[in-house]
Amino acid sequence: MNPEPLSPGLWGILATPFHGPDLSVDLASLGRQVQLFRELPAAGVVALGVFGEGAALDSREQRDVVEAVVQQGDGLPVVVGISARSTAPAVEQARLAVEAAGQNLAGLMVQINGARPQLLAQHFSAIFEATGVGIVAQDYPLVSGVHITSDQILDTLRRCPFIVAVKSEAPPTAAAIAHLTGGTQVPIFGGLGGVGLLDELAAGAAGAMTGFSRPEALLAAIEGWNAGGMAAAHEAFARWLPLANFEAQPGIGLALRKEAFRRRGIFEEADVRPPMPKMPASLGPILQQHLVVLERTNV
Numbered sequence: 001m002n003p004e005p006l007s008p009g010l011w012g013i014l015a016t017p018f019h020g021p022d023l024s025v026d027l028a029s030l031g032r033q034v035q036l037f038r039e040l041p042a043a044g045v046v047a048l049g050v051f052g053e054g055a056a057l058d059s060r061e062q063r064d065v066v067e068a069v070v071q072q073g074d075g076l077p078v079v080v081g082i083s084a085r086s087t088a089p090a091v092e093q094a095r096l097a098v099e100a101a102g103q104n105l106a107g108l109m110v111q112i113n114g115a116r117p118q119l120l121a122q123h124f125s126a127i128f129e130a131t132g133v134g135i136v137a138q139d140y141p142l143v144s145g146v147h148i149t150s151d152q153i154l155d156t157l158r159r160c161p162f163i164v165a166v167k168s169e170a171p172p173t174a175a176a177i178a179h180l181t182g183g184t185q186v187p188i189f190g191g192l193g194g195v196g197l198l199d200e201l202a203a204g205a206a207g208a209m210t211g212f213s214r215p216e217a218l219l220a221a222i223e224g225w226n227a228g229g230m231a232a233a234h235e236a237f238a239r240w241l242p243l244a245n246f247e248a249q250p251g252i253g254l255a256l257r258k259e260a261f262r263r264r265g266i267f268e269e270a271d272v273r274p275p276m277p278k279m280p281a282s283l284g285p286i287l288q289q290h291l292v293v294l295e296r297t298n299v
Contacts, residue, residue, distance in 0.1 A: 002134075002161045002162050003107070003132075003133065003134030003162055003164050004134070004164065005134075005164045005165060005185075005186060005187050006043070006044070006077075006079070006106060006107060006134075006136065006164050006165040006187055006189075006206070007043045007044070007077070008043065008187060008206040008207045009042065009043035009206075009207045009219070009222060010037075010040070010042045010043055010207055010208050010209075010215065010218050010219045010222055011042065011043055011044045011045065011046055011079065011189065011207065011208070011209040011210075012037040012042045012044075012045045012046065012210075012211060012215050013045075013046045013049045013051050013052065013191075013209065013210050013211035014030070014033055014034065014037075014045050014046060014047050014049070014052050014069065014211070015033065015051055015052060015053075015211060015254065015257060015258055015261065015267075016030065016048070016052045016053045016054075016057065016065060017029035017030055017033070017258065017261075017267045017268065017269065018269065018271045018272070018273060019268055019269045019271070020269075023271055023273050025057070025061050025064060025065060026267070026268055026269065027064065027065075027068045028268070029261075029266065029267045029268050029269075030065065030068055030069065030072070031068060031071075031072040032265075032266045032267075033261065033266050033267070034068075034069050034072035034073050034076070035072060036215065036266060037073075037076070037215060038072075038073055038074065038076050040215060040216055040219050041076075042076070042215065042219065043077065043207065044076055044077035044078060044079060044106055045069060045073065045076060045077075045078055045079070046078075046079040046080070046081060046109060046209060047065055047066050047069045047078060047079070047080050047081065048062055048065060048066065048080055048081040048082075048083065048097075049081035049109060049211075050081065050083075050140065050143050051211050051253075051254050051257070052065075052081060053254070053272065053273055053276065054081050054082075054083040055083035056273040056274075056276070059093075059096060062093070062096060062097075062100075063096055063099070063100045066078070066080055066096075066097055066100035066101050067100045067101075069101075070100070070101050070102065070104045073104065075104065076104070077104060077106035078101050078104045078105055078106060079105075079106050079107040079108070079109050079136055080094075080097035080100075080101060080105065080107075080108055080109065081108075081109040081138075082094055082097070082108055082109065082110045082111070082127070083111075085111055085113040085144065086113075087122075087123050087126050087127070090110065090123070090126075090127055091126055091127055091130045091131075094108050094110075094127045094130060094131045094133070095130060095131060097131075097133075098131050098133060105133055106134070106164070107133060107134045107135065107136045107164045107165065108127060108131065108133050108134070108135055108136065109135075109136040109138050109167065110123075110124060110127060110135050110136065110137060110138065111138045111140060111143070111144045111146075112137055112138060112139050112140075112144060112146050112148055112153075113144065113146060114146060114148075115146060115147065115148040115149070115152055116152075117152050117155035117156040117159060118159070120148075120152075120156050121156050121159035121160050124137065124156070124160050124162075124163065125160065125162075128160075128162045134162055134163065134164030134165075135160065135162060135163045135164065136163070136164060136165045136166070136167055136209075137153070137156070137157075137160075137163050137165075137166045137167070138166075138167040138169070139153060139166065139167065139168050139169060139170050139176075140167070140169040140170070140191070141169075141170050142169070147170075148170075150176050150179035150180050150183075151179075151183075153166065153180060154179075154180065154183045154184055157184050157186055163186055164186070164187075165186060165187045165188070165189055165206070165209070166180060166184075166186060166187075166188045166189070167189050167190075167191055167209050168180060168188050168189065168190060168191070168200075168205075169190075169191040169192050171192075173190055173191075173192065173196045173199070173200055174196060174199035174200055174202065174203040175203070177190060177200050177203040177204060177205050178203035178204060181203065181204030181205070182204070187206035187207075188204065188205055188206060189205060189206055189207055189208060189209035190205045190207075190208050190209070190210065191208070191209055191210040192210060192248065193210055193211065193212055193244055193247055193248035193253065193257075194208055194210050194212050194217075194218050194221070194244050195241070195244050195245055195248050197218065197221050197222075197233075197237065198221065198225070198230065198233050198234065198237060201221070201222065201225045201233060202230060207222050208221075208222065211257060212240075212243075212244055212247060212257070213243070213247060213257050213260030213261050213264060213266075214240060214243065214244075214260075214294075217236075217237060217240035217244070218237075220236040220237065220240075221233050221236050221237035221240075223236070224236035224237065239294070239297055240294075242290060242293075243260075243290045243291075243294065246286070246287065246290055247260060251277055252277050252278075252279055252280065252283075254272055254276055255270065255272050255276065255277060255278050255279035256279055256283065256287065258270040258271070258272060258279075259279050259284070259287060260287060260291070263287070263288075263291060
């Protein structure tokens with residue numbers, strides 16, 4: 001029996017907080033972040049994604065993060081990102097995720113590692129056969145370096161009935177999502193910090209699978225769309241878009257998001273692990289201006 005598709009709505013990408021001179025994982029701050037998503041409530045969360053710096057953690061840290069997310073989530077569905085792109089290490093990471101997450105594991109997010117559907121299907125199948133857990137196929141060419149067409153993704157989906165969602169992050173995202181939703185019943189989610197969320201919803205996206213220091217804004221946009229279409233989504237999300245755009249700056253977006261979480265009181269510290277770049281000090285006052293404006297509008 002194939003696994004159930006992911007539920008529509010907001011799936012929050014969790015950043016991994018660090019603290020101290022050794023940049024050890026800060027499980028207390030991680031717990032506060034999970035609680036934020038649980039209380040919204042989000043449909044689920046994603047641990048160890050690209051913006052979760054999963055590739056910068058050793059296997060013990062990866063296990064600790066997943067176990068903490070499951071514990072703090074208290075039943076919240078969890079997707080675990082697999083950072084390895086070659087099949088053998090990806091299978092190893094997937095097995096670790098299954099051991100750490102148990103029954104709360106809703107899927108394994110695996111990056112598309114090639115554009116040939118037959119080989120890509122073999123990669124996904126090996127991970128599924130080793131774990132029995134549904135695959136979330138992530139199309140993120142900025143990170144993977146892989147450029148695949150929507151038709152090639154649809155071909156892969158036909159070969160892999162165990163895929164429970166696609167995370168589509170290949171610009172222009174709305175066009176890609178419209179093509180995918182026209183050819184499959186598998187739920188397609190947008191990402192990229194939510195800056196294209198309204199267009200992605202209009203193109204048929206099932207929701208957002210992304211991070212933002214104000215995830216309640218993403219949920220408000222989705223709920224607005226479901227209740228009243230584009231006009232209601234506009235009204236719910238417009239005030240948040242300047243901050244979302246600020247956090248989505250290439251290269252430094254994760255550092256900006258972590259600092260915004262720190263100023264919100266969710267994270268104790270905002271450090272990233274190399275080679276992720278730090279937030280330029282010159283942007284701190286600009287971030288504060290965004291936050292002051294939002295506070296004045298009582299959001």
